[in-house]
Amino acid sequence: xxxxxxxxxxxxxxxxxxxxxxxxxxxxxxxxxxxxxxxxxxxxxxxxxxxxxxxxxxxxxxxxxxxxxxxxxxxxxxxxxxxxxxxxxxxxxxxxxxxxxxxxxxxxxx
Amino acid sequence: xxxxxxxxxxxxxxxxxxxxxxxxxxxxxxxxxxxxxxxxxxxxxxxxxxxxxxxxxxxxxxxxxxxxxxxxxxxxxxxxxxxxxxxxxxxxxxxxxxxxxxxxxxxxxxxxxxxxxxxxxxxxxxxxxxxxxxxxxxxxxxxxxxxxxxxxxxxxxxxxxxxxxxxxxxxxxxxxxxxxxxxxxxxxxxxxxxxxxxxxxxxxxxxxxxxxxxxxxxxxxxxxxxxxxxxxxxxxxxxxxxxxxxxxxxxxxxxxxxxxxxxxxxxxxxxxxxxxxxxxxxxxxxxxxxxxxxxxxxxxxxxxxxxxxxxxxxxxxxxxxxxxxxxxxxxxxxxxxxxxxxxxxxxxxxxxxxxxxxxxxxxxxxxxxxxxxxxxxxxxxxxxxxxxxxxxxxxxxxxxxxxxxxxxxxxxxxxxxxxxxxxxxxxxxxxxxxxxxxxxxxxxxxxxxxxxxxxxxxxxxxxxxxxxxxxxxxxxxxxxxxxxxxxxxxxxxxxxxxxxxxxxxxxxxxxxxxxxxxxxxxxxxxxxxxxxxxxxxxxxxxxxxxxxxxxxxxxxxxxxxxxxxxxxxxxxxxxxxxxxxxxxxxxxxxxxxxxxxxxxxxxxxxxxxxxxxxxxxxxxxxxxxxxxxxxxxxxxxxxxxxxxxxxxxxxxxxxxxxxxxxxxxxxxxxxxxxxxxxxxxxxxxxxxxxxxxxxxxxxxxxxxxxxxxxxxxxxxxxxxxxxxxxxxxxxxxxxxxxxxxxxxxxxxxxxxxxxxxxxxxxxxxxxxxxxxxxxxxxxxxxxxxxxxxxxxxxxxxxxxxxxxxxxxxxxxxxxxxxxxxxxxxxxxxxxxxxxxxxxxxxxxxx
Numbered sequence: 001x002x003x004x005x006x007x008x009x010x011x012x013x014x015x016x017x018x019x020x021x022x023x024x025x026x027x028x029x030x031x032x033x034x035x036x037x038x039x040x041x042x043x044x045x046x047x048x049x050x051x052x053x054x055x056x057x058x059x060x061x062x063x064x065x066x067x068x069x070x071x072x073x074x075x076x077x078x079x080x081x082x083x084x085x086x087x088x089x090x091x092x093x094x095x096x097x098x099x100x101x102x103x104x105x106x107x108x109x110x
Numbered sequence: 111x112x113x114x115x116x117x118x119x120x121x122x123x124x125x126x127x128x129x130x131x132x133x134x135x136x137x138x139x140x141x142x143x144x145x146x147x148x149x150x151x152x153x154x155x156x157x158x159x160x161x162x163x164x165x166x167x168x169x170x171x172x173x174x175x176x177x178x179x180x181x182x183x184x185x186x187x188x189x190x191x192x193x194x195x196x197x198x199x200x201x202x203x204x205x206x207x208x209x210x211x212x213x214x215x216x217x218x219x220x221x222x223x224x225x226x227x228x229x230x231x232x233x234x235x236x237x238x239x240x241x242x243x244x245x246x247x248x249x250x251x252x253x254x255x256x257x258x259x260x261x262x263x264x265x266x267x268x269x270x271x272x273x274x275x276x277x278x279x280x281x282x283x284x285x286x287x288x289x290x291x292x293x294x295x296x297x298x299x300x301x302x303x304x305x306x307x308x309x310x311x312x313x314x315x316x317x318x319x320x321x322x323x324x325x326x327x328x329x330x331x332x333x334x335x336x337x338x339x340x341x342x343x344x345x346x347x348x349x350x351x352x353x354x355x356x357x358x359x360x361x362x363x364x365x366x367x368x369x370x371x372x373x374x375x376x377x378x379x380x381x382x383x384x385x386x387x388x389x390x391x392x393x394x395x396x397x398x399x400x401x402x403x404x405x406x407x408x409x410x411x412x413x414x415x416x417x418x419x420x421x422x423x424x425x426x427x428x429x430x431x432x433x434x435x436x437x438x439x440x441x442x443x444x445x446x447x448x449x450x451x452x453x454x455x456x457x458x459x460x461x462x463x464x465x466x467x468x469x470x471x472x473x474x475x476x477x478x479x480x481x482x483x484x485x486x487x488x489x490x491x492x493x494x495x496x497x498x499x500x501x502x503x504x505x506x507x508x509x510x511x512x513x514x515x516x517x518x519x520x521x522x523x524x525x526x527x528x529x530x531x532x533x534x535x536x537x538x539x540x541x542x543x544x545x546x547x548x549x550x551x552x553x554x555x556x557x558x559x560x561x562x563x564x565x566x567x568x569x570x571x572x573x574x575x576x577x578x579x580x581x582x583x584x585x586x587x588x589x590x591x592x593x594x595x596x597x598x599x600x601x602x603x604x605x606x607x608x609x610x611x612x613x614x615x616x617x618x619x620x621x622x623x624x625x626x627x628x629x630x631x632x633x634x635x636x637x638x639x640x641x642x643x644x645x646x647x648x649x650x651x652x653x654x655x656x657x658x659x660x661x662x663x664x665x666x667x668x669x670x671x672x673x674x675x676x677x678x679x680x681x682x683x684x685x686x687x688x689x690x691x692x693x694x695x696x697x698x699x700x701x702x703x704x705x706x707x708x709x710x711x712x713x714x715x716x717x718x719x720x721x722x723x724x725x726x727x728x729x730x731x732x733x734x735x736x737x738x739x740x741x742x743x744x745x746x747x748x749x750x751x752x753x754x755x756x757x758x759x760x761x762x763x764x765x766x767x768x769x770x771x772x773x774x775x776x777x778x779x780x781x782x783x784x785x786x787x788x789x790x791x792x793x794x795x796x797x798x799x800x801x802x803x804x805x806x807x808x809x810x811x812x813x814x815x816x817x818x819x820x821x822x823x824x825x826x827x828x829x830x831x832x833x834x835x836x837x838x839x840x841x842x843x844x845x846x847x848x849x850x851x852x853x854x855x856x857x858x859x860x861x862x863x864x865x866x867x868x869x870x871x872x873x874x875x876x877x878x879x880x881x882x883x884x885x886x887x888x889x890x891x892x893x894x895x896x897x898x899x900x901x902x903x904x905x906x907x908x909x910x911x912x913x914x915x916x917x918x919x920x921x922x923x924x925x926x927x928x929x930x931x932x933x934x935x936x937x938x939x940x941x942x943x944x945x946x947x948x949x950x951x952x953x954x955x956x
Contacts (some may be wrong), residue, residue, distance in 0.1 A: 069141055069142025
């Protein structure tokens with residue numbers, strides 16, 4: 001079962017369609033969560049996802065901007081997509097009836 | 111983005127940390143990502159924010175990194191351990207050489223560690239150890255005037271308490287039991303609470319509430335009272351004084367600077383007629399208890415002239431010496447350091463064996479390294495692998511080293527004079543030391559081989575066309591030379607110490623020390639001395655006898671240091687050693703007069719007011735014609751009737767000091783009897799019988815002066831004995847390494863030697879070829895060790911002696927040749943084996 005942050009990372013990898021690497025994944029995650037994250041944590045999750053076969057990695061070619069350091073691009077695998085589907089189903093079941101409930105009891109500022 | 115990559119680099123250290131901890135993935139992309147975000151932060155938020163962000167990211171990332179790398183390490187460690195064991199099994203011979211060397215080196219280190227720890231533990235058992243001081247004078251003397259303690263306590267708020275301590279020894283009488291006990295101390299009651307004593311019966315506060323109390327150690331109480339309960343019993347000391355046992359203490363620890371068998375109240379001094387308010391005399395030690403953390407140098411400058419205020423003629427300044435420094439006043443701290451260094455050296459020799467054998471045999475491991483690298487092993491993985499192999503061997507060696515040290519403990523105790531047993535290991539410092547030694551040994555032996563082996567390039571080693579044995583050859587040679595210089599150094603050091611001891615033993619001390627029997631006498635014999643002496647002298651085997659306070663080389667009994675006053679050119683007073691004698695002293699010890707005459711038994715005035723001084727005193731007093739000059743010592747005034755030729759009355763460590771002699775039978779406790787060398791047992795039996803007529807209840811105990819003088823060097827001799835073992839170990843371990851190395855070389859050159867033989871080389875040609883190199887190594891080792899040993903022994907050891915040995919070239923040559931002989935013997939087997947081998951065997955291809 002994926003954790004919430006794992007879901008987010010995996011979804012982001014998918015979203016970038018193989019163009020995602022450390023920097024843009026990290027920045028996108030900071031953006032959608034609207035808070036500062038730790039790059040190392042994101043890396044740990046990417047590593048774990050790769051170990052479990054949910055993402056695959058590929059090295060790009062060195063660029064001068066990064067001092068000759070290559071980028072490592074991440075792409076989602078079929079297994080990753082299946083895992084996301086499972087998460088999505090759970091999420092849907094958890095959120096079932098959300099709007100009705102919200103109508104019955106809505107906080108004033110929302 | 112337009113970025114100057116050099117100017118705006120992320121903080122180097124943080125970046126390094128990142129690389130360090132992120133060793134589990136190809137960190138290149140990660141670092142690149144970090145750098146990229148860092149650069150964009152510089153553009154958007156400025157350099158400071160960017161650096162801050164970078165650091166924060168790295169620090170927050172570390173825990174996660176650590177977790178993943180530890181997980182990986184455990185996984186790999188199992189694999190490494192298995193490999194280490196397999197490698198050891200495959201090469202048992204070399205592994206055993208490595209382990210034996212390391213185990214012996216570690217055993218030496220452990221024993222020395224125990225010794226060093228014990229030396230530094232002296233007087234640390236006192237609860238007030240850091241606040242206790244001894245009053246000393248600038249000339250090193252610890253005997254002080256009695257009022258010093260009270261004065262310091264009254265005048266200086268930093269001093270909380272004082273206690274005076276005088277030496278005492280006595281005959282103890284209880285019922286029919288009579289025994290002489292030395293190492294008693296007379297102390298102020300405060301002594302019992304300032305220092306730490308463990309009372310079994312009685313208490314530190316109450317034991318000395320009466321002046322007639324005596325405190326005994328358990329052992330002393332056992333000697334006097336046997337199994338009886340001692341407390342409250344009365345005993346008689348020296349036939350005259352009554353004491354009541356008011357306390358029993360545990361035996362005083364052996365790591366204390368003082369030896370204590372019993373304690374008396376210092377107030378008794380008054381009964382001996384001593385004036386405890388007199389600043390003119392020096393009787394005893396003064397201990398003081400200070401406030402915590404006194405700035406001792408500052409305080410010492412305040413009290414330096416305390417004695418001079420009360421005694422204007424005092425030239426020496428006074429100061430406080432921490433009690434914890436006291437042990438090293440007469441035990442060389444240098445020796446402790448020297449031994450530690452030597453132990454470290456032996457361990458280093460053992461580590462060198464490890465390094466040499468591992469790198470020499472690198473060709474065996476080279477393919478493995480190549481394979482590992484080809485399938486993706488990183489250099490750091492290989493480092494860890496080789497390190498864990500080294501640590502595996504080190505740990506096993508430490509285990510055997512501890513076993514060995516326990517095995518050798520009795521021998522070590524015998525030569526070091528200490529009492530170690532297995533329980534000595536249960537000491538925090540020792541355990542920490544062993545762990546530290548393990549780590550250091552592992553690192554020292556592991557670093558170079560790990561770097562060396564992991565640096566092979568897979569392409570080259572897998573092709574198999576580089577001669578791997580040649581790599582690091584020079585380094586190995588240097589290490590072998592180092593090992594043997596260390597061995598030669600130790601041979602030289604040991605020999606120089608033995609020679610110096612020999613030199614001192616054979617040196618003429620200025621008196622005849624042979625066939626002189628000494629014993630201590632009590633007051634009863636002192637009063638019957640003349641008839642006793644006349645009776646003894648009737649035996650033709652007894653040549654002469656004398657009473658004195660200080661037989662030569664027993665200077666520790668010499669209590670009489672006093673101020674001498676005279677009328678002379680300059681310098682009209684200073685302290686001199688006083689030896690009390692009688693008129694037969696000169697004859698008994700066969701000494702010579704320089705001028706004038708010695709005391710005559712026929713002139714009663716000689717006993718009353720005559721002094722004899724030694725040559726050194728004559729020079730020190732700057733008297734051209736000393737005879738008839740007036741002297742005053744303490745309250746005795748007299749004239750000089752003669753000058754005795756200088757003789758060594760202390761030891762050969764020290765120069766002869768100015769001395770004055772005086773007839774003073776009541777202060778003379780030592781009886782010295784010169785006997786003929788023939789029929790010694792009969793003569794001793796005769797003396798014993800006469801002695802028992804005076805003291806029927808005493809055992810007659812005696813010693814021979816020359817034995818005692820020999821004991822003077824027992825300290826040096828035990829140092830030399832320890833060094834001797836070190837030397838043997840150093841040579842042994844070096845040879846072991848050399849053996850392994852030669853065996854390997856011989857194996858590697860098998861084919862070469864085979865071809866040489868086929869081409870007509872004789873056995874001797876080949877042997878010489880193989881030996882030459884070793885001869886060259888040992889020669890270099892000697893070239894290094896000779897000057898080093900000469901310099902070190904001269905400055906650190908021989909200069910401690912007033913009378914020094916002339917180091918001849920002989921021992922250098924001897925040491926060099928012995929090292930050479932040992933080395934050649936070591937390689938002999940291998941050389942002969944390869945030289946005699948049938949070339950067919952070595953050249954045949956399977």
